[in-house]
Amino acid sequence: MQAVSIEVKNVVKRYKHIVALADLSFTVSKGEIFGFIGPDGAGKTTLFRILTTVLLADSGEALVEGLDVVRDYKKIRKLVGYMPGRFSLYMDLTVEENLTFYATIFGSDIKQNYHLIKDIYSQIERFKDRRAGQLSGGMKQKLALSCALIHKPSVLFLDEPTTGVDAVSRMEFWEMLRRLRESGITIVVSTPYMDEAGLCDRIALIQNGHIMKIDKPEGIISNYPHRLYSVKTDDIYRLLTDLKEYPGAGSVQAFGQSAHLAFTEDLPDRSHLSAYLEQRGHRHIGIEKTEPNIEDCFIDLMVTPGVDG
């Protein structure tokens, strides 16, 4: 087991009557990419703010690099890099000025740690005299990441870094994160996109302030208790309701143009299901056995009570 970077024990946070974080506990090892996967409002941002010391938890304990987030907040602030959910860039400053500014206030300069951000920054360097406000979403995100990295933090907190960014930039971004891991930085990242979960070393599925499960992505998938058919017909909307009425059917979820149909017992015969759908007036029926993805697991955990990570 590797050394521990972040340790959280029984952290609770309430906003008036709403429970944002309900008794969270987890550990993050040094140098891993740890992902928090969950929908908006799951408590991801609150958790990140507590770990970056700008918010106080109501109870519980949290250590970052062995330092207490309440007592040693000044020391932690020197160690961490943080990219908040909203792009915290100065829109009236140019790309280079933003980077210089963040380097300076963390007591560093661009030259010193250029190697860390080279991969990322080189992509936007030709726009260095452009105001940050005029950059595209993907470029803003690269700049924000550069700004969070420029002082060579030991732990990097990225709160929904890929929200509002196009698919290509998202993939590029994750490649960068995986390269960054090589330099030994612990990366804690949150995302509402389930398809990004597989790119983390370990993930925590979080919902309504509860962590439902923590594991490697493969581990979560292999623990999925059901078997799945991926079904496709000419009428996806009617298909969803019809599948729910199929005898023995578990959950039904739409994935693009097809639907995932779960069975707790063994899968029924493919021809039987096909006949059932034909009888209901579906055409161009395609049925395939499929492997579960993280979203299937997430939805399954959501509806199954009492499964707590």
Next chain:
Amino acid sequence: MKRFWGFVVKEFYHIFRDYRTLLILFGMPAVQLLLFGYVITNEIKNARIAVLDLSKDEVTRKITEKIVSSGYFLLEKNLTGYHEIEESFKQGNIKMVIVYGAEFSGNLQKKGVADIQILGDASDPNTANILVNYARGIVNNYLVSLNVGDIPAMVVPEVRMQYNPELKGVYMFVPGIMAMLLMLISALMTSISITREKELGTMELLLVSPLRPVQIIVGKVIPYVLLAFIDACIIILMGKYVFNVPVEGNILLLLMEAFLYIVMALSLGILISCITNSQQIAMTMSLLALMLPTILLSGFIFPVENMPVILQWLCRIMPPKYFITIVKAIMLKGNGLLYVWKETLILIGFTTIFILLSVKKFNVRLEP
């Protein structure tokens, strides 16, 4: 220290990239001063008058000439009868009518008494009052110089308006505008610039950075100290060279007092931004809570002594009041620190209170 200067440099970028801020910073003092100096004035120049001369002799012509040549009045027309007086006033541009009775010179010579009537358009009472007084003074002067008839020996007081002999309104407006503008720039601009960071979410990152709260606040404030100080100089220079308002006292002392006042206003701005999280509220608070009292309750326009007692008490907690007193004392009377130390101490007191409160209120985290 390097961190801190990096922060200050960033603040300057913000200010110089935002042309609206710049316009407010440097356009406002000039525009306000010109407005107050030229437009909103209670001095009389070239008031239009009419004369109904039923005598038309040497003396009445001389008096009319004296009045017109004083520079305050402009003879618009000569009337021919009483019925035209009403009509002239109704037309609106005639502010005063002078009527000489018949046989003016003769009566003056023989009886020592002559009839002269001065009618003012009192729909604007202040102006009418001033005009009539001016005219009366001119007539009296002339009659005294004539020394005709049996004018009884009388005491003629020689009035001298100390420190502002010509009763120029600008003398009052320069200190007033200085108090108002420095307050506006300092308090409004800092409170907005701090709350803007809160709104944009950049404050979150600044908090996570190793920058200390004091560094963030002082870094925010330094550019505005400089800019507000430049504004103070602009106002003093414009006052001196455009409106001929003298600086009788020590200019260094004046600038130091201005500096103190700026720091006071800035700390008030910081306090406002520590209390609120939105630019909108910060702006409203600065404008309502600072601007109006500065204009109305500082003795800038309305004398404090004439206010109801409750308002007078309220005036005493308005920092601009003390600053205006100081500026007037130094600029117009040429007083030294010896005469304004009390006001200076009060300003220092305000500053200390605001700074202490702000430091207490400033959050090292996002919520209490």
